[in-house]
Amino acid sequence: MGLLTVSGSPHIKGVDNVKKIMYGVVIAMIPAMLISFYFFGLGAIKVTLVAIASCLLFEFLIQRFLLKGKTTINDGSAIITGILLSFNVPSSMPSWMIIIGSLVAIGIAKMSFGGLGKNPFNPALVGRVFLLISFPVDMTNWPKPQAFSTALTDAITGPTPLAIVKEGISKGQTIPEIMSSGKIPAYVDMLFGNMGGSLGEISTIAILIGGLYLLFRKIITWHIPVSFIGTTFVFALILWLIDPSLYINPLFHLITGGLMLGAVFMATDMVTSPMSKTGQIIFGFGCGVLTILIRVWGAYPEGVSFAILLMNSVTPLINKGFKPTKFGEVVKNG
Amino acid sequence: MKTFKLGGVHPEENKLSADKAIEILPLPKVVYVPFSQHLGAPSVPVVDKGDAVKVGQLIAKAQGFISANIHAPVSGKVAKIDSIIDSSGYRKNVIVINTEGDEWDESIDTSTEIKRDILLSAKEIIDKIHEKGIVGMGGATFPTYVKMMVPEGKKAEFLVINGVECEPYLTSDHRLMLEKGEEMLIGVSILMKTLNVEKALIGIESNKMDAINYLTVLAQKFNGISIIPLKVMYPQGGEKQLIKSVINREVPSGKLPIEVGCVVQNVGTAFAVYEAVQKNKPLIERVVTVTGKSLKKPSNFIARIGTPIIELIEYAGGLPEDTGKVISGGPMMGKALNSLEAPVTKGTSGILIMTQKESKRPEQLNCIRCAxxxxxxxxxxxxxxxxxxxxxxxxxxxxxxxxxxxxxxxxxxxxxxxxxxxxxxxxxxxxxxxxxxxxxx
Amino acid sequence: MNQVLIYSVVTLSSLGILAAVILYFIAQKFKVIEDPRIDLIADLLPGANCGGCGYAGCRNLAGEIVKKEDLSGFMCPPGGNDTMKKIAAVLGLEAVETEPLIAVIRCSGSLASAQKKSEYDGVSTCLYAHMLFSGESGCPHGCLGLGDCVVSCQFDAIYIDSETNLPVVSNEKCVACGACVKACPRSIIELRKKGKKDRRIFVSCVNTEKGAVARKNCKVACIGCGKCVKECKFDAITMENNIAYIDFNKCTLCRKCVSECPTDAIHELNFPPKKPKQEVVEQSESNQ
Known part of the structure; x- marks a missing residue:
């Protein structure tokens, strides 16, 4: 017999570990990924592979040669960043731009803060926003979805439904006019993902399947997605009730753009979201309000990523202000 | 089913010895009785080297308000006052007694007959509990008599009895409830009389259905005792959590349960109180679960205080070759031992053997703020x-x-x-x- | 166009003037008149803010010195006597010479002499290990080797020797600020006189257990036999709670106790190798 080990209690450990959580998220993203492969074909596969590979590579290089420490690329977090980055770009994105995005996401947004768990902002979103600002044309050049497309670059491109609405309104058209113009896909198509957009955001259904899986595995809780989506819906509903000719109906807001993707996969990122349940609800609320503000009155047609990043920046404040309910604090006896 | 609302985990239960009847451990040859087996000031020995002692004789006297008497767990001669590494990990003073025969103090009723009538008054009961060195048997080892004295201006409404045993692996309370159920309930009645309360609630987790069913039937014979089945959730055995589960009251931060009209006692304590009050028997032995996945024979023993832990392990099939950790108590809150000579004390509810593989902690990674x-x-x-x-x-x-x-x-x-x-x-x-x-x- | 230019220039300059006026009055209101000597002295201090002087930071010490106008009782351990002399010159005061001290580790329970009897697994801090158990060697007073002193040292003067698992203090780097003394949960570290040529003699053990028990855990423990007390002609060694202690103010560094100790618990540092006995006596006398 060896020496007895002495350590503080507890002496047993739950089954969850970082790897399981990370790969759980990867599994949850597979439906949305498959949908993107279906509609955008080889281009989507190429973008996804490039993003994952470059994220892993940068993480490895930085940990190995810059920080000269242990490499933790197999913990799955870089894969998530890679997939999320690919989810946030159009399938026609040139590979070199994606590699730059990965470098920004991993190098600047993640490793420069100290790696996994230390980053204040969601790395993939930082990468996306960097790309959006640096290469606005390529980032808003959306190939039209075609089932089983094999072409690497789709010839036909078009704007996303949100961009169509934004453009229409800026031209002075009313919402019913825009909707009847024939440019907006049918709601069923938008629900399944048959519309222009970034790889991961098109199919609401696929994202919701992933979200349910995450909830089932207890990787995320309902608080952020529900309050995010709920706030967006209610805010949009109020605007729509005020003037349906100026503001589009709330359902449209829910199923277009990156709202679902953001609410399920990016706002729920453990590292950058608040710790307490109340804090998480506030966080989701803030994301929802900002999203609509940007979508309706902002310069960009889409505001989910900016909204989440902005809320990421106030997460430490939320953590300070909204503590969990402590036992014995509110005494209700009887 | 009831439980507390805030937090909690549900570790694998691993109650390996749940169906093993309590065995009486053969008397050890030597016992090491620590001066300090309770929360508070260590007791002062009143015997010297060479003194002959009988089972149940006072050998160390309580010192101060929060302290407890200690009695000889075996009969024999005091070999010396020595020091030994106990479950605190530090060398502590002990009275070493060499066992000779098993001669009990005359005042102790050693018959197996169950005494049902409570003859003593509340004041006399508290004195008895004090004199017989009863402490909380759940592990905190707080002197019971102190807990039973309700401070001025406060009123106890409920006696909450902890039969939760939420720690994985441990089964000592479970077996005690099954095998000494009636005695335990008499103990509860004694405590109720002392506190002058009408209602006693025994919280038991639903993984002990046999105990719940058995006690529910038994409790019908007693006034005011009800059994509350609880959903399995750790740490339900915590005083505050238990009160929340059973009667949905929250003890304010930094306050004691009496603040919400409750006194909490463990089932083991209730049984010890029965023995002290009805049988005049001091706290000299207790039920100890010896368990572990690698152990040949996970068991429940009645062991005399002061028995070296290694002896209990021997009777449970011997220490497995690949043992990495031996824990006094359960896996969630127990203390890892650094010496197997450490003796059983009043607070030892279990001995858990873990293999080298089990005792290895995983590598620490960055906090991912998963909340x-x-x-x-x-x-x-x-x-x-x-x-x-x-x-x-x-x-x-x-x-x-x-x-x-x-x-x-x-x-x-x-x-x-x-x-x-x-x-x-x-x-x-x-x-x-x-x-x-x-x-x- | 010109209008716009004028408007903006006027607005901005008036804003600037307004801000300047406000700032001026605020500065007047919250003006703190400070003795200029505090700055002078603070500049002379090392600026490590180690707290070794007993005050929170160098500036604080400077303030206290100026307030008292007297240097007795003040000492900057990292700066040493030189710094104190400079301060004295600035203030026109008398410098009080103090003998330099150094941190001494009073435990030699290395991996070899105090063998592991159990293994610790947990946060790498002595404080926690101390809360959990008596230590891997079983000695409740011995060094736990997890380096709380190393972490506490701002001057990089302590490191843990990987072979013995004991801390080692660097003669050159240690400034005797006393941070490690506070950090050690077992009070093993003591500030002792640095000694001429860094020569020091001390009992390298703080175990107060009875001899036999202490010996069980560690071969080099002080067993409280009292031989050194008898040997010492200068009454420098006292025995209390089974542990010998050498008073460094009385010790003459004669080294006689060192060879007397049956467990080698008394350590001598930086002495030349032992020579025949007479020479040692001579040397010790010259040291007096």
């Missing part, structure tokens, strides 16, 4: 934050984060996916803040 520790904390504090403060050398600042509320249940360290030593760091913060608070007074 699981916040979610499971039964006191609603933020373990990650306190650990962070401690690691930054600012442990003193955690007082406002209510670090002193921590009951050290270990749910945070248990759940942490990054395998961080959260409770370790929280304990450091607690000790530093505790030091500051003590100095302030």
């Amino acid at each position: 699981k520790c916040v979610e499971v904390c039964p006191m609603g504090i933020e373990p990650y934050l306190i650990a962070l403060y401690t690691e930054l050398g600012k442990a003193e600042e955690t007082e406002k984060e209510r670090v002193m509320d921590c009951i050290e249940c270990g749910s945070c360290s248990y759940i942490c996916p990054s395998g961080r030593y959260l409770l370790d760091n929280v304990r450091i913060a607690k000790s530093k803040v505790g030091y500051i608070i003590r100095n302030r007074k």
Whole structure:
């Protein structure tokens, strides 16, 4: 017999570990990924592979040669960043731009803060926003979805439904006019993902399947997605009730753009979201309000990523202000 | 089914010895009886080297208010007053007695007959509990008589009996309820009489259905005792959590259960009270679960206080070759031993053997801020934050984060996916803040 | 166009003037008149803010010195006597010479002499290990080797020797600020006189257990036999709680106790190798 080990209690450990959580998220993203492969074909596969590979590579290089420490690329977090980055770009994105995005996401947004768990902002979103600002044309050049497309670059491109609405309104058209113009896909198509957009955001259904899986595995809780989506819906509903000719109906807001993707996969990122349940609800609320503000009155047609990043920046404040309910604090006896 | 609302985890139960009847452990040749087996001041020995003692004879007297008498667990000669490493990990003073025969003090009723009539008055009962050295048997070892004296201006409404045994592996309370159910219930009645309360609630987790059913039938014969089945959830055995589960009252931070009209006692304590009051028997033995996945024969023993732990392990099939850790208590809150000669004390509810593989902690990774520790904390504090403060050398600042509320249940360290030593760091913060608070007074 | 230019220039300059006026009055209101000598002295201090002087930071010490106008009782351990002399010159005061001190580790329970009897697994801090158990060697007073002193040292003067698992203090770097003394949960570290040519003699053990028990855990523990007390002609060694202690103010560094100790618990540092006995006596006398 060896020496007895002495350590503080507890002496047993739950089954969850970082790897399981990370790969759980990867599994949850597979439906949305498959949908993107279906509609955008080889281009989507190429973008996804490039993003994952470059994220892993940068993480490895930085940990190995810059920080000269242990490499933790197999913990799955870089894969998530890679997939999320690919989810946030159009399938026609040139590979070199994606590699730059990965470098920004991993190098600047993640490793420069100290790696996994230390980053204040969601790395993939930082990468996306960097790309959006640096290469606005390529980032808003959306190939039209075609089932089983094999072409690497789709010839036909078009704007996303949100961009169509934004453009229409800026031209002075009313919402019913825009909707009847024939440019907006049918709601069923938008629900399944048959519309222009970034790889991961098109199919609401696929994202919701992933979200349910995450909830089932207890990787995320309902608080952020529900309050995010709920706030967006209610805010949009109020605007729509005020003037349906100026503001589009709330359902449209829910199923277009990156709202679902953001609410399920990016706002729920453990590292950058608040710790307490109340804090998480506030966080989701803030994301929802900002999203609509940007979508309706902002310069960009889409505001989910900016909204989440902005809320990421106030997460430490939320953590300070909204503590969990402590036992014995509110005494209700009887 | 009832449970507490805030936090909690559900570790694998592993109650390996749940169906093993309690066996009486053969008398050890030598016992090592520590002076300090309870919370509070160590007792002062009243015997000397060479003295002959009988079972149940007083050998160390309580010193001060929070302290407890200690009685000879075996008959024989006091070999010496020595020191031995006990379950605290430190060398502590012990009275060493060489066993000779098994001669009991005459005043103790050793018959197996159950005595049902409670003849003593409340005051006499408290004195008896004090005299016989009864302490909380759940592990905290707080002198029971102190707990039974309701402070002026407060009124006890409920007696809450802890039959939860939420620690994985441990089965000593479970077996006690099954095998000594009636005696235990008489003990509960005695405690009710002492506190002058009408109602006693025995909380038992639903993984012990046999005990719940058995006691529910038995309790019909007793006035005011009801059995409350509870959903399995750790740390339900914590005083505050149990009160919340059973009668849905929250004990305010830093206050005692009496604040909400409750007194909590363990089933083991209730049984010890029965023996002390009805049989005049001091606390000289207790039920100890000896368990572990690698152990040949997980068992429940009645062992005399002072029996070296290694002897219990021998009777449970011997120490397995690949043992990495031996724990006194359960896996969530027990203490890892650094010496197997450590004796059984009044607070030893179980001995858990863990293999080398089981005892290895996973590597610590970065905190991913998953908030699981916040979610499971039964006191609603933020373990990650306190650990962070401690690691930054600012442990003193955690007082406002209510670090002193921590009951050290270990749910945070248990759940942490990054395998961080959260409770370790929280304990450091607690000790530093505790030091500051003590100095302030 | 010109109008716009004028408007903006006027607005901005008036804003600037307004801000300047406000700032001026605020500065007047909250003006702190400080003795200029505090700055002078603070500049002379090393600026490590180690707290070794007993005050929170160098500036604080400077303030206290200026307030008292007297240097007795003040000492900057990292700066040493030189710094104190400079301060004295600035203030026109008399410098009080103090003998330099150094941190001494009073435990030699290395991996070899105090073998592991159990293994610790947990946060790497002595404080926690101390809370959990008596230590891997079983000695409740011995060094835990987890380096709380190393972390506490701002001057990089302590490191843990990987072979013995004991801390080692660097003669050159240690400034005797006392941070490690506070950090050690077992009070093993003591500030002792640095001694001529860094020569020091001390009992390298703080175990107060009875001899036999202490010996069980560690071969080099002080067993409280009292031989050194008898040997010492200068009454420098006292025995209390089974542990010998050498008073460094009385010790003459004669080294006689060192060879007397049956467990080698008394350590001598930086002495030349032992020569025949007479020479040692001579040397010790010259040291007096």
